[in-house]
Amino acid sequence: MQNNINVKPPYFAVIFTSVRNSGDEGYSKMADRMVELASKQPGFLGVESARDKIGITVSYWKDLDSIRKCKENSEHKLAQKLGREKWYKSFQVKICRVEKEYGS
């Protein structure tokens, strides 16, 4: 999915990149649940995701406070904990301020 974020910059992005372990092990279900949860959080603007050798998920947020609150969500914490152990060989999270955008 590609999102047109309906707000003008500045807004915020969380770039999550990961390398998966083999096997699903409940990953797809949890990933769907995480997106569903995030999308209900105040300040959530959208999410884009693609995976081949690595996975890149970019979620967009109104402000840093919305990102902090989402991160503190206990179910999300659980997913992070399980993810570290079971799903991901490695992962990286980058918190960004979107300053400018253009496109077709």
Next chain:
Amino acid sequence: MQNNINVKPPYFAVIFTSVRNSGDEGYSKMADRMVELASKQPGFLGVESARDKIGITVSYWKDLDSIRKCKENSEHKLAQKLGREKWYKSFQVKICRVEKEYGS
């Protein structure tokens, strides 16, 4: 590929998301060339890319000036022009300041 950027924030990211038209039409060759060119630009820190339904490419840069210079590169401009017409149904570019990062 997943990159560990060897600088501490703040640095900058260009999030490029796209929906492709069907067929390669020289796309792969040009995409490889663009990454090769970008990686030679001063201020280039790394790039991560994944594609399934959409494509997400995130390139990382030392500063905004490096991004501007890369964009002004004439061969890149050519790729953008051709891309608009031939390769992409749609694309979006977001220029971001990476403020914080963590990971495994």
